Amino acid sequence: MPRRIDYRIQGLDCSEEVTILRREVGGKPGVIDLEFDVLNARMSVEFDADALSASEIVAAVDATGMKATPWERRLEGEEEPFWIRHGRLIMTAVSGMLLLAAFLTHWVMHGNLLDAFAGGHDAEHSFPLPVYLIYLGSVACGAWYVIPKALLAARRLRPDMNFLMVVAVVGAIIIGELFEAATVAFLFALSLLLEHWSVERARNAIGALLDLSPPTARYLCPDHGTIHEKPVEDVPLGAIVHVRPGEKIPLDGEVVKGISSVNQAPITGESMPVSKQLGDEVYAGTINQDGALEFRTTRAANDTTLARIIHMVESAQSRRAHSQQWVDRFSAYYTPAMMILAVSLAVLLPLLTMASWSEGVYRALVILVIACPCALVISTPVSIVSALTASARNGVLIKGGIFLETAGRIKVLALDKTGTLTQGKTQVQQIVPLSGHSERELLERAAALEAASEHPLARAILQKARELGVEVIPAEHYQAIRGKGGEGSIGGRQFWIGSHRMMHEKGQETPEIHAKAEELEDAGHTVVAIGNDTHICGLISIADSLRENVSQIIKDIKKAGVRWVIMLTGDNQGTAKAIAMEAGIDEYRCELLPEDKVEAIGHLVREYKEVAMVGDGVNDAPAMASATFGIAMGAMGTDAALETADVALMSDDLSKLPWLIRHSRRTLRNIQQNIIFALGLKLVFIVLTLFGLASLWMAIAADTGATLLVVFNSLRLLNRANSN
Template sequence: MDCAEEVAVLKRALGGLVGGEDNLAFDVLNGRMMLADAAKHVSDDAIMKAVADTGMGATPWQKGARDQGTDNHRRQQVIFTALSGAFVAIGIAIHLYLSADILTGLKLLVSHDAEVMPFPEIAAYVAAALLGARFVVIKAWYAAKNLRPDINLLMIVAVIGAAAIGEWFEAATVSFLFALSLALEGWSVGRARRAIAALLNLAPPTVRKLLPDGSDVEVPVADLKPGAHFIVPGGERIALDGRVIDGSSAVNQAPITGESVPVEKSSGSEVYAGTINGDGTLTVEATKAVEDSTLARIIRMVEEAHARRAPTEQWVEKFARIYTPVVMVLALLVFVVPPLLFGGLWVDWLYRSLVLLVIACPCALVISTPVSIVASLAASARAGVLVKGGAYIELPARLKALALDKTGTITRGEPVVVRVVPLNGHTEDQLLARAAALEARSTHPLARAVIRYAQEKTIAFTPAEDVEVLKGRGLTGLFEGERFWLGSHRYVVERDQDTPETVAAAEALEADGKTVLVVGNERHVCGLIAVADTIRPEAKAIVAELHRAGIARVVMLTGDNRVTAEAIAREVGIDEVHAELLPEDKVREIDRLVATYTYVGMVGDGVNDAPALARASMGIAMGAIGSDAAIETADVALMTDDVSRLPWLIRHASRTLGVIRQNTIFSLGVKAVFFVLTFAGMASLWGAIAADVGASLLVVVNALRLLNART
């Protein structure tokens, strides 16, 4: 099961069996069909037989079992599609080789009515048509058998109709292009499946379980039960959600919560699976089993969000439900009614019915949307915007609300020194030299920010001696023969060295959303260094441009602290801000926005954003700095890390929608004209084929205008 079309077929086939289509749920990513508790009791055998009657197959679901059948089907689909395309190319090559000149060869684009097509060329096109129709014909057969015409049956009828009048090239290309679209759809679903599997690699497969005698042993994560104790050495990933019972360290929680700087953890602190321990060693009591961890919930939320979106049907499929049976019945009536009722010539009306079938071949209609989308996708890629398929290229034009993650999206995602406040007669250079000396051997992001700033200011310093890390508070060391300390404002209070001047300066900086590092010695506080994740300089202008592009509500969703988030939101012009959010909180906020605005976009860059990206109407990932999971889960990736591409993407989507509407109206208009001419006896096979090819060429030319939409 790869697409919404198959979901629709299964709903129609099994809805009555289980008491209604609402009792069926589908997880396209994992190829699962689920029955609701309210469904009628039906045996597995009855369900598998009903599925088999659609041309598909089913087996009872087993957790953890790899679906080899799906993988084999996809591989075969790719092989048959590639072979079909190869035979189309061989047929073209044979035709051009046997043609007297290039102009004669170009007749291939119109018709072979004026001359007999060489047998080798026919053989190549027949092979291409058969190979391309390998998987389509099965679904078409069951659609005809069950009297439920669909796009598959229409494609097969179009191929047979083209072959019946000798248009072998058209039969081959229609078959190949439709097979290619099915293969690409299956490939995109496969990539999404692999993205979810990659999330599992965030947590280690084994954990160091602490034994009662104080020793530890490495065991599989799945074997560790809630209440058990395990050890997390410095630099390693935490395997399970838990509570720290011993030790202190700074933990990088960005993969789960999105916080821009590591969070100090000590006894009693909560930690999450998939986060990265800093320098210290932690002893943790597991509070959840591996299948209930925050990371496991993220994976489930991504799956569920995709599953909720999967059943949406494309317009072409809905149109084909009416168009296909109407055209087929109409062609049959054109063939039999006039000879039977009015004494018309059978040969004459057979010819007219074939003309009707040829003009009904939805080449221009089918091509109109894909070519527009391909051109639009190409223009997007050249503009640094990776849009993952045509299903998402038009969505930005419908967005009414846009949720933005803070870190890495509105801000740069990297802490930097933004202010230095010397106190008690010290200079800025002295303060930075002491701080850099104390932090010289630390890998903490805040420490690296201080060192980088000191180097940019060309301040000379040597690493401090006798450096001692004060777990969860700061550090001390000897610099130029004197002992200095560095820590948070809370540590200053602990040392009883706080003064009204220090309090006022620290509170002012923290109220502005900055992290404060304080440097001092045994006598007094030397000064304060403010570190913050700086706002992208273009962020304010981009938010204003988003509003002009039609976004009614711009919302910030972040795992960072509320003070920092609100300060940034005020400066940038964000309409609404929600801070201190876990991944499930972000999904909840997206659900709330969807209920109000229907079409909601989400922009993020971390693993913690993946569920919200999947749940939103459109997920947009920061491609240059984003995590693999966010990029794979999102529908769009900004590969150049340029947030200004967001307003461009919305305008580009509007242009694409306009071209698609033009092409669709034109394609259907040409068919309507030839339907009338066919009944009037004024249409010929040559004219029908020329009109179909001409319409196809015109919609392609119109669509290619989108290639210039790069700015």
């Protein structure tokens, strides 16, 4: 019987550990699937409970030197045991102090700084016993967390960077290079500590998102009529929550009393506060500014928009970027190749030159040390995690590293019109009754047919009906006609409502009606026709205005590297042309049904390869799925948008699009810098080693320095959370 268990893995900090766990746990009979979230040190195992037990999974993890415990999200204020939090730091610090103590003791006992620094290399004396023991203590502390993984790699005949380091340290001890052995152990432990710290820094950045939501909420108890303050997890759905000015909103809900402005920047990245009043939605983690609010909760604490954002940012780690996959594939060949080079150097150097066997072994050990792929392994994941976190802070939710990379390669950007390029706040501009019908009669029938629709055009008609005091009685037996309109019964008679195309298909369009419809369309209006089984009752023209600064944003998108911007719309030729010209769009395609948009995207993908589709995440879901990746606009609070899109813009701010493209390209450059620097440094030291110009401590110092620079270069992306 299939079963899934999540574990917290102590010691899971990078893809190296993921590889080890996949090999040891994934190879067990009965394991169906393994998923990893390095950011939260979580492993999810799906397995056949009849073939494998949970205790066997834990034992397999323990055999790697890591520890597995059942997953539980830590409560506020809850901490891991002291040794788990600080053990790595303590052992590294002790290793460094013992290294310094041994060096100073050697210096004092011999009175020769150069001898102490050489640590016996080419020296004519042996180590004093106290110095020998202190150096061994430094090695033991530095290699404390490495030895179990190295032994596992040796047993499995799969050399990794832990194995390389242990071989280098043991080899240095055997040939009497205790100072360099201890230096290698200490600096490698320091580089692993840096790796652990960088991942912890990224974890804390995600934790900061979690901290946006307050842990408690004040709500009205319906039984007693009094205000209670309880953990947000205990607040029931439908409860009335009170929020004072300056407080964070604890849960998602709908305002039932009060007027205020709310800072939604923590969720959407919007710079300006948003006005909230009766009926408006509020979101957990946003900040109530200048007025008291009461709202009715609509989502549980674990299902708020903020909670879903955090979950998706965390799960994005499992969608590995192409660069991560490349590094993993490269490392699989790189480590064995370096071992072959080291062994060849140790054997051939004494045979082909006048060098001693000791010198050959020493240079081989230097090769092993500089071959350590620590900086290379960490070069991509920290960049990806930092970039994803910065995006979430800026109201851009990216579902994984693979999509983050793809955004920087976009050649064509396709946009839906309504609600994407335009504000989506459509208004009725003109009512044109025909065939003896009145304006009110026409509006009554249109509102009846659109009563259950959420389409922006329907909302405009219903809003106009409310403004004129028209009673809306929903049509009976209403049936939507995909991409065209709908039909229903009003007062026992069948009526239809739809686009100019539908009007033409009904065969009821006269030359006069056609001319009037074209006149309205040429003015940039969308025409909605209402008719019955014999004639057209009238036309309603509806218009929507472009979003602010759209033309400048389109220019910014092109400056960011997009070659072609195209608008796909179901609207008529006149409206599409007017909008495209005003926005500065390169090309438009109009009167498209949903399946036509899918076909158009498919053609663009075949021609340009890298194509993004921007829509509302619901109506445009098929087209977004057909594109290289889909981008949902205004996704905050919209389940379908959050689930279907590869990238979700939490607000309606189109300026996030050029920011996303630039951010993706910054991330790609950052990763390339890291990889080139890590590999370039290794190449330089390999050449120096072949000519006898590099030492063990120089090699490990260079590798640690490379790790340090790669980490800090990657973490710079955390600070790129400003859209302009």
